[in-house]
Amino acid sequence: MGGPLPLGDPAPADGLLPADVTADPSTDFGVYLHVPFCRVRCGYCDFNTYTSGELRGARQNEFADTLAHEVRLAGRVMDAAGPRRMASTVFFGGGTPTLLPPGDLARMLDAVRAEFGVVEGAEVTVEANPDTLDDAVAATLAAAGVTRVSIGMQSARPHVLAVLDRTHDPANVATAVAAARGAGLDVSLDLIYGAPGESLEDWRASLETAVALQPDHISAYALIIEDGTKLARQIRSGLVPMPDDDLQADMYELADDLLAAAGYDWYEVSNWSRGVDHRSRHNLAYWRGTDWWGFGPGAHSHVGGLRWWNVKHPAAYAQRLAAGESPAAARERPDEEARRLESVLLRSRIREGLAVSEVQGEGRRAVAALIADGLIEGGDAVRGRIVLTRRGRLLADAVVRALTV
Structure with a gap:
């Protein structure tokens, strides 16, 4: 469950x-x-x-x-x-x-x-x-x-x-x-x-x-x-x-x-x-980070910066809909800083990476050290993208921590 x-x-x-x-x-x-x-x-x-x-x-x-x-x-x-x-x-x-x-x-x-x-x-x-x-x-x-x-x-x-x-x-x-x-x-x-x-x-x-x-x-x-x-x-x-x-x-x-x-x-x-x-x-x-609607018990959705999630149990889900009500249990709207941190977390995992410009403060200054440690591709960083090396993929969580301090 x-x-x-x-x-x-x-x-x-x-x-x-x-x-x-x-x-x-x-x-x-x-x-x-x-x-x-x-x-x-x-x-x-x-x-x-x-x-x-x-x-x-x-x-x-x-x-x-x-x-x-x-x-x-x-x-x-x-x-x-x-x-x-x-x-x-x-x-x-x-x-x-x-x-x-x-x-x-x-x-x-x-x-x-x-x-x-x-x-x-x-x-x-x-x-x-x-x-x-x-x-x-x-x-x-x-x-x-x-x-x-x-x-x-x-x-x-x-x-x-x-x-x-x-x-x-x-x-x-x-x-x-x-x-x-x-x-x-x-x-x-x-x-x-x-x-x-x-x-x-x-x-x-x-x-x-x-x-x-x-x-x-x-x-x-x-x-x-x-x-x-x-x-x-x-x-x-x-x-x-x-x-x-x-x-x-x-x-x-x-x-x-x-x-x-x-x-x-x-x-x-x-x-x-x-x-x-x-x-x-x-x-x-x-x-x-694009929009999606999740249907079904416990499903999560994201539209226009708003997130919500459905009740978990199939019986509660069915009961709400039978009563003409939405099955959504709760929702939230992350602030700009939370969205930025999440973008770094998610986009750094994919091959296309994320723009260096999305990283701010100490995280931006950490890029050179991450290149030196063999965790992100130096050539891509010069072209303005942060892309993980294979070693970086193994240590992806550590890379994200360095980029989001």
């Missing part, structure tokens, strides 16, 4: 934005659809997800219609904030969106299309567990307008999957990729490294297996131990060891070497693609 929602100002029941918040029609607009259902809870997961025994009155078979109700409410809210923008990207995340019938996902996308429109050539992504994506599902998604699937492979090693509480058969990753390819969909594979008991050779095997499937995009995330998760409790009680930072660094360097050799370019600290056209446009919009 994830951690608690952030604090903020109360959101009004009608969902209307403050009168001085206006949407810029010249900026991209993304749509995120959160499907919070999972068959089992992975031991490392801190996302807002629910198994069947945790729904307490919410019904999966009613979810698509409930979310479509929120989409229609959003259309009315956006009318008061300026002209509606068509969605340039749509992303179904979770949870496991493909636990729902593909026809339900199609209806949710149709609701977005009817209320906002979807631009021609938009990127439309669905996250999928390997066990839930077959030829029929992939064909239905493609027919609905989905263009891309992100498959949760995580590892090729059964013992690593077991530590993570992943239940899929590793062999089904290839089956899912083939189904997506057969339907004409782009494919991304998600990997996790640094699980307790995972060796460097285990990780090499996972990378080589992923590369052999020739996806368009690969994400590789270091395992983070989140408070409140099963894995955190296991580590605290001594049942499994804490991930080793030095080993995780070796794993990252191995990933960067193998993926580069296979033709994948890094474009964000944890993401590689076969050329610019296969980068995740939806996630890049987050890192660049």
Whole structure:
């Protein structure tokens, strides 16, 4: 079920934005659809997800219609904030969106299309567990307008999957990729490294297996131990060891070497693609700070500098919408300094980097030292951009601290 929602100002029941918040029609607009259902809870997961025994009155078979109700409410809210923008990207995340019938996902996308429109050539992504994506599902998604699937492979090693509480058969990753390819969909594979008991050779095997499937995009995330998760409790009680930072660094360097050799370019600290056209446009919009509306329980939104987030539990979410109310729980408007710091944090992670002019005070004076330490590219800095070296990617948090003092 994830951690608690952030604090903020109360959101009004009608969902209307403050009168001085206006949407810029010249900026991209993304749509995120959160499907919070999972068959089992992975031991490392801190996302807002629910198994069947945790729904307490919410019904999966009613979810698509409930979310479509929120989409229609959003259309009315956006009318008061300026002209509606068509969605340039749509992303179904979770949870496991493909636990729902593909026809339900199609209806949710149709609701977005009817209320906002979807631009021609938009990127439309669905996250999928390997066990839930077959030829029929992939064909239905493609027919609905989905263009891309992100498959949760995580590892090729059964013992690593077991530590993570992943239940899929590793062999089904290839089956899912083939189904997506057969339907004409782009494919991304998600990997996790640094699980307790995972060796460097285990990780090499996972990378080589992923590369052999020739996806368009690969994400590789270091395992983070989140408070409140099963894995955190296991580590605290001594049942499994804490991930080793030095080993995780070796794993990252191995990933960067193998993926580069296979033709994948890094474009964000944890993401590689076969050329610019296969980068995740939806996630890049987050890192660049553009607008998006998040639909579903616990989803977050950002429009015109205002942020808000929905109630977390699917039952509370459904109850509010049934009563004709917005599911937004609270909202905030970060000040200029907070937005600047966040821009440095996010934009420094991507290949294009951020302008040196965005860094102020002591942070600007730290640039020369960061170049000398091999953390940012000297040539790019001379041209006015701050771009991380590979060593800088490994120490990205330290770079951000130096730039934001």
